[in-house]
Amino acid sequence: MTDIQHTLRNTIIAQLQSGRITRRQALRMFAAIGAAPALMTAGHTAVAQEASPASPATPVPGPRDDGTNLWQVIVGGMDMENAIDLQAFFPSDLTINAGDDVHFAFMPMGMAGFHTVTFTSGGEVPELFVPDIVDGTPVPSPEGMPRLVLNPVMVWPDGRASYDGTGFVNSGVDVFRAELGPYVLTFTEPGTYEYMCVPHGAVMKGSITVQEQGAELPMDQAGVDEQAATERATLIEEGMAAIAAAGPGISTPSASGGTTWDVLAGTGGLSQVRVMAFLPREITIKVGDTVSWTNDSPGEPHTVTFLGGEPQPEDIIVEPQAAGPPKLIQSYTTILPAGEQEFDGTGFHNSGLTGLPPEFGEAFGLPEGPYHLTFTAAGEFPYYCILHAGGPDDAMRMTGKVIVEA
Numbered sequence: 001m002t003d004i005q006h007t008l009r010n011t012i013i014a015q016l017q018s019g020r021i022t023r024r025q026a027l028r029m030f031a032a033i034g035a036a037p038a039l040m041t042a043g044h045t046a047v048a049q050e051a052s053p054a055s056p057a058t059p060v061p062g063p064r065d066d067g068t069n070l071w072q073v074i075v076g077g078m079d080m081e082n083a084i085d086l087q088a089f090f091p092s093d094l095t096i097n098a099g100d101d102v103h104f105a106f107m108p109m110g111m112a113g114f115h116t117v118t119f120t121s122g123g124e125v126p127e128l129f130v131p132d133i134v135d136g137t138p139v140p141s142p143e144g145m146p147r148l149v150l151n152p153v154m155v156w157p158d159g160r161a162s163y164d165g166t167g168f169v170n171s172g173v174d175v176f177r178a179e180l181g182p183y184v185l186t187f188t189e190p191g192t193y194e195y196m197c198v199p200h201g202a203v204m205k206g207s208i209t210v211q212e213q214g215a216e217l218p219m220d221q222a223g224v225d226e227q228a229a230t231e232r233a234t235l236i237e238e239g240m241a242a243i244a245a246a247g248p249g250i251s252t253p254s255a256s257g258g259t260t261w262d263v264l265a266g267t268g269g270l271s272q273v274r275v276m277a278f279l280p281r282e283i284t285i286k287v288g289d290t291v292s293w294t295n296d297s298p299g300e301p302h303t304v305t306f307l308g309g310e311p312q313p314e315d316i317i318v319e320p321q322a323a324g325p326p327k328l329i330q331s332y333t334t335i336l337p338a339g340e341q342e343f344d345g346t347g348f349h350n351s352g353l354t355g356l357p358p359e360f361g362e363a364f365g366l367p368e369g370p371y372h373l374t375f376t377a378a379g380e381f382p383y384y385c386i387l388h389a390g391g392p393d394d395a396m397r398m399t400g401k402v403i404v405e406a
Contacts (some may be wrong), residue, residue: 006236045063059103061221066212068099070184071221073206074228075106076113076197083277083398084239085113087197087300089206090228098190098213104133104183106174115197115204116154117183119163119173124247126154126170126198129330143332145364150316150328154198156327162186166195175201202299203272239273246296258288258374263386263400265304265354265371267296274300276388278400285404287378294370295355302385303334304351304371306343313348315386334386335364337371344377350386 005133011323061072064217073094089104092217118125130148138146157172163185187193188209197204211217219227219233247373249261264279274297283291293304339349350365351371361368375381381402382392389397 028189043065046116056394059101059184061103068101068340069221070101070103071096071097071105071224072105074232075117076115076204077107077232078111078113079236079239080111080396081240082236082243083273083275084233084236084243085240085276086232086272086302087113087115087200087204087274088231088235088272089117089195089197089204089230091224092206092231093209094224095209095211095218096187096280097211097215097217098188099186099378100210101184101186102208104171104185106177106183108405112174114199115174116199117195118154118198119193121166121168121193121194125167125196125201126151128154128199132327132329140199143333143336147332148332150330152325156325158233160185163193164189165191170198183355200299202284203270231395235273239268239275242267242273242275243279243343244275246275249280249283249291259285260292260372261285262370263291263293265293265295265351266398268300268302269296270298274397276385278304278383278385278398281399282401282403284403284405285375287376288374289362289404290372290374291402292370292372293351297354300397301355301387302354303353303387304373305386305392306339306344306349306373306381306383308339308343308347308349310348312391313386327376327380335366337367341372342374342376343381344375345379345381349373350371355381375402375404378404380404 025237025298032108059070059072061070063069067194071094074090076088076089078084078362079086094102106115107113128151129148130151132149141147154170155173155176157177157180158168158170160167161167161184164187171177171186172180187208190210190212192209194205194207196206209233210265235301246264246267249263249323251259251261253259261283263283266275267279268274285291295302312352313331313333314332315331317331319329321327333350335353337352339347352366353360354366354371358368360366381404383402384392384394385398387398389399392399
């Protein structure tokens with residue numbers, strides 16, 4: 001291990017222990033530094049960039065001596081106090097001139113949102129997951145289904161530093177960019193170019209309008225920053241309204257004679273605002289009652305996961321390769337439901353992924369609608385979302401608790 005890899009490893013461990021990043025994010029970062037200093041060869045374009053002792057300086061936006069400008073767009077955002085994830089580019093639309101650069105500024109690692117900046121030029125959008133194919137044959141998983149890996153075309157940068165409106169240009173996922181430094185793209189040809197974040201493509205989109213070189217610009221970076229701040233504030237207001245609308249858990253009589261309690265597993269609807277929380281976070285019920293969790297943010301998957309004394313499963317399994325980047329294998333333990341519909345405090349119980357597009361759910365045989373669990377024993381039962389918390393005791397992330405009284 002090189003000195004820089006050792007330093008990065010210690011930094012990741014410290015962030016994990018302090019709760020600034022989740023186990024999932026830590027796994028991804030470990031995978032990235034394990035493949036340094038050649039980051040990365042993804043089977044389509046090599047990106048070789050030696051790690052340097054000091055992180056590259058953040059570009060300073062503004063006019064430059066050659067008459068061009070460097071602009072800044074913020075990628076995503078998070079209101080940590082209220083668990084509001086902002087799945088947007090700030091500002092969403094930007095006008096520049098040919099020859100200008102745009103710095104797409106990702107959030108700090110502890111707030112990284114698993115985002116990309118991806119221009120497809122109207123072509124095919126890469127899938128989030130793809131089958132793991134070796135020598136033309138799908139690799140089976142322990143569950144018997146073809147093993148899934150995070151699509152390397154999406155995960156790793158394609159290596160282009162400029163965009164002329166043609167072809168595929170991709171930043172790679174933010175949590176893997178620590179050693180690549182800032183993502184800056186030069187726009188060389190006039191036109192209007194739409195782009196997106198692949199993992200959140202249903203809602204997270206933006207556009208860059210490129211004028212002729214030397215044309216009058218509608219605003220400077222200060223104006224762009226003001227527009228970005230306004231858009232961010234508007235989305236946070238929407239998030240707060242979604243939280244207020246959720247209210248306390250609502251109870252209704254159930255067919256079994258107990259009571260059913262409704263809890264939201266994330267909310268925000270199909271918008272750029274996703275509340276990464278269980279609402280209410282804590283609920284008190286009686287033995288024999290049922291809790292029903294509904295994902296109210298389509299396209300943003302969540303799980304409802306009770307460990308019940310079992311070890312915490314991994315979401316992403318890192319498998320090194322002889323050459324190129326590691327394979328990032330998606331565990332079916334996260335995807336698929338586990339456990340009966342009754343819970344006495346023991347045994348692993350998992351909703352599986354909720355909030356997925358219907359075609360995905362059908363492919364994996366996932367049940368439609370809310371996840372129901374009837375509690376048959378008294379106690380306090382913490383739970384969490386595998387994707388958005390480091391475990392059921394991760395108070396800073398997406399966790400909840402069911403208190404069952406006798």
